[in-house]
Amino acid sequence: MMRAFEVVLLVADAVMLALLMISPQRSRCGHLALVPIAAAIVQLLMEGARWQLVPAYALGVVLFAALLVRAVRPAGGTGSKDAAEPVGAGSAGGRRRVRRVVVAGLGLVVMGGAVAVPLAVPVFRFPEPTGPFAIGTLTYHWVDEARAEIFTADPGDRRELMAQIRYPAEADPSAPRTPYLENAEAVTPALGRVLQVPGFVLGHLRYVTTNAVRSAPALPGRYPVLVFLAGRMGLRQVNTFQIEELASRGYVIVALDQPYAAARVIFPDGRASDYDPRMNNRAFKVAHIPHLARDVTFALNRLVDIDRNDSRLQGRLDLGLAGLFGHSLGGVVGAQACMMEPRLRACLLEDAFMPDEVVRTGLRQPTMWITRDAATMRLERHRAGDWPETEIEEHHRTMRAVFETLPGEGHFVQVPGMLHLDMTDGPLLAPPLLDRPSDQFPEVLLESTRK
Known part of the structure; x- marks a missing residue:
């Protein structure tokens, strides 16, 4: 859905294009x-520029120039003179009509692009959460002085985390909503690498807001706590649709930015830690899972x-009712954290293989896995080059192995046709880039075991 002044701009362009095409008295369009141009200026001032509107801006400038030329120097005189000229293809009148048709056709093509591009990649709005509570948010910078940062060469570096907490809050409909991405200009290039697009494609995200209010007064009461871990090259914000729904239903959610596994982490003093490309190496990644899992213990x-x-x-915060959910690498690290940390009472692991130690030891908590069938993963592989057959096999084998050894309640859910990033905000961030491999979602496959 487009913003209000974007619609005004496109309507102005469309009306002016129509007048340019059909007005027989050219001077009538002068005023x-x-x-x-006025519509473009108002949109820029009220809503800000974004690249998806470049065709609309360009069309406005061209229409302004064309209409100005008509008003100042009418071509060919009045409509009656045009009507008296020969209409053959070789005549002056015929050539003018051909030019008019060509220009009109080009104008319609540009107009189509001006409408299609912002519709395809809109400044989206997150759905209104369905729970009874408003949402507040706070962001924290934590330093674990007892733990060295093993991703860096300096032995004096300590492990640092950024944490964003969403919680049930007092409602204030007039309060401004927080941005989706803090420091969006610094973060979107890194996020673009995740989605395999140039960073400027995601520039519109700086205008996206959430349903949360910064530092809103928390509602009285104690609420269960959930820790969220994003996937490899993700951000703490990438599951906002899920986090806000849970917060509106009475949970406190603590979303962690894990430096060197996240796309980019911006610290309050302006320093940034970027994704460590060594995490693309499987052996390196697996070796660092325990280090990342200890972030959860530190956060608790x-x-x-x-x-x-x-x-x-x-x-x-009711930390006697603490749980964890994580997606992709966040699910891998989350499984390790659930094995290590008895304070986590329940776990939700989304589309993630299980570490060897977790497969050997098992999990004690009630746990749910959400994933796709192997056939869907193969379709996604053919589209995007991901998911080698060995990883597809490991993915399902290790999840099922842990699921089958749970001592109590657990769920194993498969959603055929679902893409890996469908479990995140990905379809909102760049919808044309995440076309799904099938048009239909067959019935969800659910397996359960109960103690």
């Missing part, structure tokens, strides 16, 4: 020559401090 310890001492969330 309207400024309308497309910090949440204990927040519940005791942070006036904004004091007494609101």
